[in-house]
Amino acid sequence: MGANLDITEKLQNYINDFGLSLHPVQQEIIDYNKTLGDIKRMQIDPTQCHFLHLIIKVSNIKNVLEIGTFTGLSALTISLALPDDGKLIALDKDEETNKISLNFFKKANQDHKIQTIIKPALESLKELENNKFDMIFIDADKMNYKEYYEKSLKLLNKGGLIIIDNVLWHGEVADEKNNDKFTINIREFNKFVSEDKRVEQIIIPLGDGMTVCRVL
Template sequence: MASTIVEIPREVLETFAKSDQYHNSFLIRPDEKLERALEHSAESGLPDISVSPSLGKFLKLLALSIGAKRVLEVGTLGGYSTIWMGQGLPEDGELIALEISEANAKVARENLARAGIHNARVVVRDAKETLASLPTENPFDLVFIDADKESYPTYFLEAKRLVRKRGIIIVDNFVQCGRVADESFSRPGTSRQFEYPTDSTVGAVRTLLRMLKEDMEVEATTVAVADVKGYDGFLYAVKL
């Protein structure tokens, strides 16, 4: 695997952001409920790591396009992405959001209530335990994974068990500014500074990629994204 440059110049990142904002000005309508959710999350001390507006809109469109009625989210934070997906569900739909932090869950519930998303339930517990306890009798149509990266392989296996045939699994932060494809990132002695303090997040994505290479139960692709959040991407997988 060839080494990839991961230190993107500031002017390139600014171009990504400007392009994303330009397209969003036409395609994403102002939504006070979503804006307030971000503001309330920031006021509550939550980190600014929610999905970008364009990815949130994509998740909503995805739910609408497949007629999703049951959605599972692993990693809720302040509920910003939860609101987007909730907007894509019918009134009788159901969204189960998993969050390990009670403080984050409190903010998420407040944001969901203000946004009028009443068919979402936030479950506070270690996601691995919650996922393992969920039955397969009533499968999910869509699973969105955006939690601790080290557990991605486990989360994906559980998501595959819980999603319906032809259901979709989205795993966020799958490119990580090119670090996943950069062999030098995990070499001892590297002096580069990255957003994530260890290479365990990169290693987890690489592990999942190796798993997917041999997995005949899904078809998957990585979709790279350059937006207001920088250069990253997500895994798009369909259960066969």
Template sequence: MANRTIDLSDALYDYLLAHSLNEPAVMRRLREETATLPLSIMQIAPEQGQFMALLVRLLGAKRCIEVGTFTGYSALAVALALPPEGRIVACDVNAETAAVAKRYWQEAGVDKKIDLRLAPAVETLEALLANGEAGTYDFAFIDADKSNYDSYYELSLQLLRPGGLIAIDNVLWGGDVLDLDRTDSDTLAIRAINTKVSGDSRVHCSLIPIGDGLMLARKQSA
């Protein structure tokens, strides 16, 4: 028995992957190519991708949103977990990394499930709302510029159905949420969203120590 989450040594992390991770070859190749890029630190951990896919399956999700797609690993994990009629609106602004994503989505046969929108995510989310899509999405993953996390959260919450789930990435920020000397805009935004979600009566939440910290927020019924 343990009364707190245990620390993971490298050996224990390897054990975790060996006894849990079931990563398709196409996802592994995408992760390996992403690791060669200058911004590879933006890649989510493979066990986090698998965890998100499990959440999508548990939700019975068919309509998803992703804010921040990078090279497409998380969108691929979710798309593979969706039923044939499932769809993801994937928001990003970087055409170069999106081109990497599209290659792997096509190889995996899920490109028709992913609606890539190359535009500022706030504009895309507002357009979905203007199109009458409030309350019609099942799952949203937020992993983009931290200064806009609050806007992404509020817009995603409007787009989600009651019982839908938002997952917000990087909420432990490498431990720097505790470093009071860190007063840059990204760190302040992450602290603010953690405080907001934890006290938000519109959701039930849990901060999960996976990857760089994942805040889960389930939208309550009205």
């Protein structure tokens, strides 16, 4: 019976050598985030960049909504994968990180594809209720994950995808002794999604864990 490999740093470097290369501005964002201290954890992992790129390409996705943008790595990743007439709406409430991300988008010549909205995401989602998307990427405050998920379902085209980050929560979701509020919230959210008959879903152990849901 096959088993998942433990990905060592050496093996990850090998994988990187034979996989997709990051755009120079993607690497610039990663390098910038390294200067931010512990808050850099809000960034997606480069392996997740590659996954998002591929899923957008193979699924012919054109219209994407992102909930939670930080300094723009995931948004830029999504935009680079979209066709020239593709569109990304990126939601975040932080004006300062938005300014930083906009500079990166412009530097990568992707600003024409990306619209940012700066306000609490739940407010923006209400305003977008007449829009339809092919894919929604959720990577924002964890305590609102269920609300983001429910609102996202109403905004997706049939067969559309919801991709949710941080669902393994540093591995703590599997530790029954860990009962802090964030771990409990993610654990309960994962259970809710796994029982949701409106979607078919899998958890992929990339980065901090990603759930991929396809709307039925």
